[in-house]
Amino acid sequence: MSASTLSRSTAPSKQAPRGTGSRSKRGSSKRGSSKRGGSNRGGGFASKLTVNGLLIIGSAYMVVPVLWLVFASTKNAADLYGTSAYALGNFSLFENIANVANQDGGLFFRWLGNSVMYAGVGAVLGSLISVMAGYAFDKFQFRWKDSLFGFVLVGVLIPNTATVLPMYLLASLVGMTNTIWAVLIPVLCNPFGVYLARVYSASYVPAETLEAARMDGAGPIRSFFSLGLPMMMPGYITIALFQFVGVWNNFMLPLVMLQDQQLLPVSVGISIWQGYSVPQPEFTPMVITGSLLSIIPLLVAFIMLQRFWKSGLTAGSVK
């Protein structure tokens, strides 16, 4: 079933030269596209205009809403409703940021810090857990390996939202709701990360190297931490990046689990402010500015770590 589609897609990575990492893969694809650029003929002016025109329209659709957010965050409440959307009006960005910072004694930055903490721990620790499991599935032999991996793949297919409510009920049985653990423990579980890690382990870590390490007397744990993990580092970073984004974007889990405003991540916090802004429009600029502030860290991370998310998308889904 699903396992077949997923495992079929692992094929190409395994054919990739072992131990070379994603750098060489990217290099070859770049070469491929430049070769095509070289044999560029039959591309008339009209088709060039159509293709690039459509690309520009598509990208504009993606970018304009974010640009609107940037412009809107420079306006105070009166200008927001009064002036044209992309006009500058009175430049109130810093005033808005100050309002965001001062509301409830800096609660917003507390939320931002919580998000960084939840997503950071989820990414660093959760990915390590996934990478260890994926590595074991790839490199070790043990009983029920296939059925256990099947379990993991079923886990990939269970919608998170379907487990959130029962998890809340379980957490309330043991008195863990409204604590950071109620959010931190569930986000450590990333079955898709295990699947990706298995793919990375197969393509980055040659069995011969481990074999040699074993001959030299290194135990399996030592060879994982001193050989396997460093070789899989690009894969680890990719999984961590995706997990970071996943946790940062998580909404339903913290919404259900947490009542104490001091513990909320920024996504839930902002949605509470949005609720306030319905009867009190003066909250609107704060919602907008807060939204902008909360996406800047992720935008920066994505632009800086392009190499990793691209390789992650490739390993995950491309045949």
Place this chain on the structure above:
Amino acid sequence: MATQALTTTVRRRGRALAGTGGRTAALFLVPFFAVFAIAMIAPVIYSLVLSFHSQQKSGLGFGEAKTVFVGLENYVQVFQSETFVEGIARLGLYCLIYIPCMVGGAVVFALLLDATVAKARKLFQLLVFLPHAVPGVIAALIWAYLYTPGISPLVQALQSGGIQINFLDAHLVLPSIVNIGVWEWTGYNVIILFTALQAVPREILEAARVDGAGEIRAAISIKFPLILPALSVIMLFTIIGTLQLFTEPSIISKATASVTSTWVPNLWAYDAAFIRHNLNQAAAASVIIAGLAAVLSLAVTRLSSRMNKS
């Protein structure tokens, strides 16, 4: 095949040398399966248990509620609930609009990006991926404002063109929320498909060109069939993702009364648990959602493996 050979050597030597067997493997697997048990297995089992029970108060409604086994009664009640069935129907309609728009858009954009005449591929890839760095809550908020008359430049522009549109009224709110999903996910899938396109052997395309096939013809009859496997994985994850629809409608519901508190099944379950305090019905609804995901993903994988064989 290469891996198979690889694993057999490991197995052979693994038997000779200690250290790759069950005990070591367990050491590596226990952390994952511990969190997996807490975050996946336990909730699924617990919601199954809950969904077959009910809280019943004795006689006059005083005293402790008793937990009684009621078989499928909760499921019957959930399916008899008009709002739940409406929610399922709405989710179905959402899928019918969202999946063709998003996946179709992603395919077209990826093919355009792969066309020989396309410029600045890297920049376009980055721009198109931008929405994925925007959390669902924020995306829903941005669009909620872009739909709100008075703030929205979009509504304003349409008004000055003589078109009166309320994106948030009862008829349009579904496509408006579809648009948020399309905005969030198209770029992500463009990158996946574009990478798949880069793997299409250039010799095939060269041969087609020699045979006189134009760029569009090559895109439709050569490139598209070759990215079908990637497309089926995308379909799988899109369907699972769509069933989770919760964030966007719950944000939009604060901006308009058109989105009710039971608008989609996940909202219904949330409402059942926290507003109506019927945990057993909420559990039954969660089980139904998970079951729906299982059935649909099975159908997609069956269909795609049949397509790939033929």
